[in-house]
Amino acid sequence: MIKKIALISLFVFSVTGVFSQPKTLDQKVDSVLSLMTLQEKIGQLNQYTDDGAATGPVTVDDKKATQIRNGEVGSLLNCKGVERTRSWQEIAMESRMKIPLLFGQDVIHGYKTTFPIPLAESCSWDLKAIELAARVAATEASASGIQWTFAPMVDIARDPRWGRVMEGAGEDTYLGSLIAAAQVKGFQGNELSDVNSVMACAKHFAAYGAAIGGRDYNSVDISDHTLWQVYLPPFKAAVDAGVATFMTSFNTINGIPSTGNKYLLRDVLKGKWGFKGFVVSDWGSIGEMINHGVAKNGSDAALLAITAGCDMDMESRDYKNHLAQLVKDKKVPVSLIDDAVRRILRKKFELGLFDDPYRYCNAERQQKELFNPEHDKATRQVAEKSIVLLKNENNLLPLSKDVKTIAFIGPLVKSLKQNKGFWDVDVPGVDSTFIVSQWQGLKNKVGKHTKLLYAKGCDIEGDSKAGFAEAVAVAKKADVVILSIGEKRDMSGEAKSRSNIDIPGVQEELEKTLLATGKPVVVLINAGRPLVFNYTADHASAILYTWWLGNQAGNAIADVLFGDYNPSAKLTMTFPRSVGQIPIYYNHLNTGRPATSDKDKNYRSSYLDLSIYPKYEFGYGLSYTTFKYSNLKLSSKEMKPDSSIEVSATITNTGKYDGEEIVQLYLRDLVASLSRPVEELKDFKKIFLKAGESKTIHFTIDKDKLSFYNHDLQWVAEPGKFDLMIGASSRDIRLKDSFELAK
Numbered sequence: 001m002i003k004k005i006a007l008i009s010l011f012v013f014s015v016t017g018v019f020s021q022p023k024t025l026d027q028k029v030d031s032v033l034s035l036m037t038l039q040e041k042i043g044q045l046n047q048y049t050d051d052g053a054a055t056g057p058v059t060v061d062d063k064k065a066t067q068i069r070n071g072e073v074g075s076l077l078n079c080k081g082v083e084r085t086r087s088w089q090e091i092a093m094e095s096r097m098k099i100p101l102l103f104g105q106d107v108i109h110g111y112k113t114t115f116p117i118p119l120a121e122s123c124s125w126d127l128k129a130i131e132l133a134a135r136v137a138a139t140e141a142s143a144s145g146i147q148w149t150f151a152p153m154v155d156i157a158r159d160p161r162w163g164r165v166m167e168g169a170g171e172d173t174y175l176g177s178l179i180a181a182a183q184v185k186g187f188q189g190n191e192l193s194d195v196n197s198v199m200a201c202a203k204h205f206a207a208y209g210a211a212i213g214g215r216d217y218n219s220v221d222i223s224d225h226t227l228w229q230v231y232l233p234p235f236k237a238a239v240d241a242g243v244a245t246f247m248t249s250f251n252t253i254n255g256i257p258s259t260g261n262k263y264l265l266r267d268v269l270k271g272k273w274g275f276k277g278f279v280v281s282d283w284g285s286i287g288e289m290i291n292h293g294v295a296k297n298g299s300d301a302a303l304l305a306i307t308a309g310c311d312m313d314m315e316s317r318d319y320k321n322h323l324a325q326l327v328k329d330k331k332v333p334v335s336l337i338d339d340a341v342r343r344i345l346r347k348k349f350e351l352g353l354f355d356d357p358y359r360y361c362n363a364e365r366q367q368k369e370l371f372n373p374e375h376d377k378a379t380r381q382v383a384e385k386s387i388v389l390l391k392n393e394n395n396l397l398p399l400s401k402d403v404k405t406i407a408f409i410g411p412l413v414k415s416l417k418q419n420k421g422f423w424d425v426d427v428p429g430v431d432s433t434f435i436v437s438q439w440q441g442l443k444n445k446v447g448k449h450t451k452l453l454y455a456k457g458c459d460i461e462g463d464s465k466a467g468f469a470e471a472v473a474v475a476k477k478a479d480v481v482i483l484s485i486g487e488k489r490d491m492s493g494e495a496k497s498r499s500n501i502d503i504p505g506v507q508e509e510l511e512k513t514l515l516a517t518g519k520p521v522v523v524l525i526n527a528g529r530p531l532v533f534n535y536t537a538d539h540a541s542a543i544l545y546t547w548w549l550g551n552q553a554g555n556a557i558a559d560v561l562f563g564d565y566n567p568s569a570k571l572t573m574t575f576p577r578s579v580g581q582i583p584i585y586y587n588h589l590n591t592g593r594p595a596t597s598d599k600d601k602n603y604r605s606s607y608l609d610l611s612i613y614p615k616y617e618f619g620y621g622l623s624y625t626t627f628k629y630s631n632l633k634l635s636s637k638e639m640k641p642d643s644s645i646e647v648s649a650t651i652t653n654t655g656k657y658d659g660e661e662i663v664q665l666y667l668r669d670l671v672a673s674l675s676r677p678v679e680e681l682k683d684f685k686k687i688f689l690k691a692g693e694s695k696t697i698h699f700t701i702d703k704d705k706l707s708f709y710n711h712d713l714q715w716v717a718e719p720g721k722f723d724l725m726i727g728a729s730s731r732d733i734r735l736k737d738s739f740e741l742a743k
């Protein structure tokens with residue numbers, strides 16, 4: 001303790017004494033900078049992973065402690081827990097400048113409390129719930145020594161083969177932008193200086209989700225229009241929400257690696273958008289510019305990256321190894337290094353690390369926040385909101401709590417960790433016992449008089465049918481079968497692209513044998529991406545798409561199965577009926593020869609052997625109740641430039657259950673200088689209606705909603721006619737009208 005106080009007072013003295021009472025943040029930053037050697041400056045730009053903890057290919061480095069003591073490291077990632085972060089910070093405090101380390105971590109869908117994977121959460125269309133998930137994650141992570149999460153991933157994704165679709169908000173730019181802002185708010189709270197806030201990181205800049213063929217890390221080849229119209233807006237939304245950091249992407253865009261893309265990083269992000277935070281490379285992506293064939297060696301790669309505006313080097317060591325020489329050789333002006341260091345120091349100041357480098361290392365707070373029961377309540381609520389009801393034949397669901405016998409079958413019924421999804425964090429000192437399995441969730445829900453039977457049936461992968469007979473025998477004894485199948489949690493995520501996105505193994509065959517018993521079968525599909533499951537879609541009695549829901553998965557699923565929560569989620573990615581349809585997304589262009597139906601194949605834009613329609617469209621999702629849409633009104637059929645139109649509609653809950661509906665508003669610009677999508681989401685309202693209740697909802701259409709990037713990349717609204725559609729999904733349009741934007 002004495003040692004700690006001595007260190008802190010020494011530190012405070014250095015900041016307030018030696019740096020002569022600076023006033024503004026910029027002055028404080030500059031006063032630190034003015035005392036730093038070039039080597040120390042470059043040190044701030046260098047980030048290492050902690051020993052033995054890797055989320056990428058590790059370069060062995062046994063001199064971390066010495067380097068930190070020498071001021072050669074600015075940040076560590078994958079280092080967590082108050083004890084461990086404190087021990088590294090103590091070493092940083094032995095360095096000449098005593099500049100605190102930043103601790104970064106992939107806190108993607110929760111820290112100790114695991115929330116649904118981001119793609120699942122996005123299906124809630126509930127910005128408050130999404131913000132809450134990020135807030136809880138920030139509270140836990142910051143209590144555990146961390147100040148920086150590498151989230152949100154705001155990459156638009158149109159290809160479910162790409163494993164990282166699980167980490168984003170789906171395919172839509174408008175919704176994705178709102179979600180990006182909500183996540184930034186949740187992680188960063190009101191102020192970075194609040195001890196329960198962490199810096200967010202908008203990643204992966206840019207267009208990582210457009211990897212050709214859905215193969216992770218693959219190249220991207222897109223038009224400027226698509227880049228600006230589809231992929232960049234969520235990043236801009238993150239900047240507008242005050243995001244503290246950005247991460248570059250691994251991919252090239254039209255031949256230029258993002259990590260060395262001066263146009264994107266310096267001209268757009270730091271220039272046009274005025275981003276004041278700092279940019280970190282993705283893991284090793286500076287060095288990977290050699291593999292991309294745009295740099296001869298590490299020195300070339302470092303030159304490209306620092307010139308482009310990448311401030312911090314995650315794990316490639318090219319800044320550490322080459323920047324000093326590049327400065328000596330006058331290839332890199334010190335002003336570039338200073339700019340990067342300033343950006344990083346500014347955040348360290350804002351986080352309060354210069355006031356107290358150990359402010360995130362409070363063991364008591366860690367204990368309290370990691371085991372805060374409110375956090376379990378929060379994840380259970382968000383999980384309920386993320387479950388999508390895809391099918392409910394004869395209103396089989398919700399199940400009555402008086403069912404006599406339920407057979408709960410499948411390889412995922414009793415698993416614990418699987419429920420957590422890909423980016424769960426291994427928190428020191430925390431085991432898996434706090435995870436509520438699907439089996440436990442059902443047991444918690446049903447009364448004494450309901451008998452629960454179990455059989456595994458088969459594995460997730462492999463072709464053994466040895467467990468089928470037992471599963472069938474169990475099913476025969478039950479009134480209803482619940483079958484839990486899907487992917488393994490690590491079949492989606494980073495480097496987890498799949499060319500075949502069917503439900504793996506013999507799981508659908510197991511389902512076939514269970515359906516043959518004549519019992520009603522409710523299927524739970526656990527996955528990190530849209531899968532192809534035509535057999536299930538066509539034959540199961542009911543389907544809940546449960547994604548990966550986090551540590552309260554079991555309770556949340558049981559809440560929905562028995563109607564304690566009426567499902568309200570709607571898909572944020574299109575579900576194809578075959579990989580042959582990919583990429584498939586709702587806001588496509590019309591083409592010159594659009595097919596009007598699957599019979600319309602004569603010189604039409606269609607497939608000979610496949611439908612043009614997805615299995616489940618963007619915006620689709622059922623409820624236990626039904627909603628009627630009526631009474632569409634527009635305040636005017638003509639919109640004057642710089643004015644707006646008010647739109648209203650009445651929604652009525654026509655079913656037996658109270659429930660929420662996500663009412664979606666789409667627009668189509670009928671004639672423009674560029675071909676525009678057949679429909680684009682421009683607004684939505686999530687409303688709660690009691691059974692029998694009606695509500696009138698209101699939307700405002702302003703010029704921004706009519707605007708797009710034209711050929712010259714100007715954001716314009718062109719006069720002419722627009723179709724306005726209000727619906728329960730992108731295909732289930734219930735109300736339609738049109739209006740004119742006047743010249």
Ligand code: NOJ
Pocket residue numbers: 055056077106150203282283494
């Ligand atoms: C590589 C991933 O692409 C990125 O998203 C992640 O934040 C870093 N590794 C650090 O783990």
